[in-house]
Amino acid sequence: MKNKFIQLTMIATMLTACNAPTNKEVADDFKYADEQFADLQMLRYKVQGFEDLTLKQKELVYYLSEAALEGRDILFDQNGKYNLTIRKMLETVYTDFKGDKTDDNFKGMETYLKRVWFSNGIHHHYGSEKFVPAFTPDFFRAALKTVDATKLPLAEGQTVDQLCDEIFPIIFDPAIMPKRVNQADGEDLLLTSACNYYAGVTQKEAEDFYAKMKDPNDPQPVMFGMNSRLVKENGKIQEKTWKVGGLYTEAIERIVYWLDKAKAVAENDQQKAVIEKLIQFYNDGDLKTFDAYAIEWVKDLDSRIDFVNCFTESYGDPLGMKASWESIVNFKDMEATKRTETISANAQWFEDNSPVDKRFKKETVKGVSAKVITAAMLGGDLYPATAIGINLPNSNWIRSAHGSKSVTIGNLTDAYSKAARGNGFSQEFVISPAEIKLMETYGDITDNLHTDLHECLGHGSGKLLPGVDPDTLKAYGSTIEEARADLFGLYYLADDKLVELGLTPDAEAYKAQYYSYMMNGLMTQLVRIDLGNNIEEAHMRNRALIARWALEKGAADKVVEFVKKDGKTYVQVNDYKKLRDLFGQLLAEIQRIKSEGDFNAARELVENYAVEIDPTLHAEILDRYKKLNLAPYKGFINPVYTAVKDAEGNITDVTIDYTEGYAEQMLRYSNEYANLPYRN
Numbered sequence: 001m002k003n004k005f006i007q008l009t010m011i012a013t014m015l016t017a018c019n020a021p022t023n024k025e026v027a028d029d030f031k032y033a034d035e036q037f038a039d040l041q042m043l044r045y046k047v048q049g050f051e052d053l054t055l056k057q058k059e060l061v062y063y064l065s066e067a068a069l070e071g072r073d074i075l076f077d078q079n080g081k082y083n084l085t086i087r088k089m090l091e092t093v094y095t096d097f098k099g100d101k102t103d104d105n106f107k108g109m110e111t112y113l114k115r116v117w118f119s120n121g122i123h124h125h126y127g128s129e130k131f132v133p134a135f136t137p138d139f140f141r142a143a144l145k146t147v148d149a150t151k152l153p154l155a156e157g158q159t160v161d162q163l164c165d166e167i168f169p170i171i172f173d174p175a176i177m178p179k180r181v182n183q184a185d186g187e188d189l190l191l192t193s194a195c196n197y198y199a200g201v202t203q204k205e206a207e208d209f210y211a212k213m214k215d216p217n218d219p220q221p222v223m224f225g226m227n228s229r230l231v232k233e234n235g236k237i238q239e240k241t242w243k244v245g246g247l248y249t250e251a252i253e254r255i256v257y258w259l260d261k262a263k264a265v266a267e268n269d270q271q272k273a274v275i276e277k278l279i280q281f282y283n284d285g286d287l288k289t290f291d292a293y294a295i296e297w298v299k300d301l302d303s304r305i306d307f308v309n310c311f312t313e314s315y316g317d318p319l320g321m322k323a324s325w326e327s328i329v330n331f332k333d334m335e336a337t338k339r340t341e342t343i344s345a346n347a348q349w350f351e352d353n354s355p356v357d358k359r360f361k362k363e364t365v366k367g368v369s370a371k372v373i374t375a376a377m378l379g380g381d382l383y384p385a386t387a388i389g390i391n392l393p394n395s396n397w398i399r400s401a402h403g404s405k406s407v408t409i410g411n412l413t414d415a416y417s418k419a420a421r422g423n424g425f426s427q428e429f430v431i432s433p434a435e436i437k438l439m440e441t442y443g444d445i446t447d448n449l450h451t452d453l454h455e456c457l458g459h460g461s462g463k464l465l466p467g468v469d470p471d472t473l474k475a476y477g478s479t480i481e482e483a484r485a486d487l488f489g490l491y492y493l494a495d496d497k498l499v500e501l502g503l504t505p506d507a508e509a510y511k512a513q514y515y516s517y518m519m520n521g522l523m524t525q526l527v528r529i530d531l532g533n534n535i536e537e538a539h540m541r542n543r544a545l546i547a548r549w550a551l552e553k554g555a556a557d558k559v560v561e562f563v564k565k566d567g568k569t570y571v572q573v574n575d576y577k578k579l580r581d582l583f584g585q586l587l588a589e590i591q592r593i594k595s596e597g598d599f600n601a602a603r604e605l606v607e608n609y610a611v612e613i614d615p616t617l618h619a620e621i622l623d624r625y626k627k628l629n630l631a632p633y634k635g636f637i638n639p640v641y642t643a644v645k646d647a648e649g650n651i652t653d654v655t656i657d658y659t660e661g662y663a664e665q666m667l668r669y670s671n672e673y674a675n676l677p678y679r680n
């Protein structure tokens, strides 16, 4: 599972942005923000601490990074059967076109190609709708005829015109393959989705196929279907497994080649066992082997370097079974991990001192020790759009029997925040320079700390009364649960204990998070919602619930209020101490609702505070946000690692470079890691 904070934290992070750089930022001339196009902005992340790794560790990062890049074409093909062909056509025109490259059609094609690279296909990475090309079929056909035809992805005996006839409807006809993943209830989700996980199979056929495999009494069920395409050929339904010797063998063999090298420089026996099991799985495609690999991976806690490299997340399959390929190579951020360890070590103190009724507290509580990692390479479904937190493995029985690893990717969060500095967001929405200064000074620290408290303590705190069914709150359950975790963090951010533990620098710091939280919950998170719609997503509902409840309950004392300046609405916090008391009161109430399973109270809170939006305020916020011309989605350009070798071919150093451009990187990847046939 990817951290569900992803999208919202981006917004929260933007809130901590500021125009005026502090001295620290002046010294840091790293270029976090790169080019912007369509609704996307490219960023760069800094691999802080890479230089301090040992040579052997650097070598390991290098091999795993190569393995991370070799799977890129798998994802393109998983996302749609024509993606590799279309990418090659676009790239060839992009690099070899002899005509006018300043022409609107060419520019339109360039933007389209950049979006295809970003999405690993022709559908939006987030919304999954097909891109609308801003160039004409006539232009593209003529352009394709000016380039060297041997560079084009022609099928056996196919002419350029025939290629255009085959592919153009896929690009230009909005009725064909309109969505990558269709979730509309009542339609055949497989026949109406463009993803390439099924071929010629109806939803019913696929569901029946897998229902037959499942044994409801198996205590250790494998994740059926996760590593194959389901096809109907000659009337027979069968799986084409992604493995060495199977589908995608060309890419998987390259991945295994690099994993073999990585195995030789593994940090310890446990890590070696992880890599061995993964290689075995890529070879046999057996889902039992995959589970064995996942178990070894969960047990590998002592290594500095860690990685994901496999078929992992199933968001891209409308039936939620087939897993997209992805990879991340990372190493533990020792300094930041101390922070989460300190929090976890004091878990019992936090539980004992919370404002919650004693009956609902845990007698013994164990904090979850989530580690903070530094990303060193992103690949597949984590590139260029990525998560800021990951919790794996996905298999439920492995999670209960062996646990899971939860990570926060510190350098990516940091890059989001640094890149947002000076984008005008704070200037537009924060009420005064004093609050901006507050967020500039303490924003990053308290943002990270709030996330840590939420994850390491919030979700794990409290208990249900005996006999209360955990699903009693039904559709309101996840909003209440997120509110509980958020409030736990908000309440404690202002506690002297945090200063005492060295987690916050002083007793003022929490105000930065309090201000940004209220501003976000009352106003700015609305920029993600179209006018006329309600708040739907659980994290967004939770934030609205907390902020609006505190606004209303503190109204008599003017704890927080809306203020108008020059016709614009702002949030003003007048009394931070009282705001903390309100958070404490709501935490106690939310915990009561959860512990007692009080469905009616949950419904009332959510429906009253967290769903509807004032249309006038919403329109104003959207209008102000639009004028800032910010890209709502971000992705990352990877660094480039180079192995320095001696005369015998031994690696003597691995260097890192951050200067590669977006298009340059994508073209290089398409050149160096294009290991699959165009039509699979």
Ligand code: ZN
Pocket (backbone or CB within 6 Å): 454, 459, 482, 485
């Ligand atoms: Zn949560």
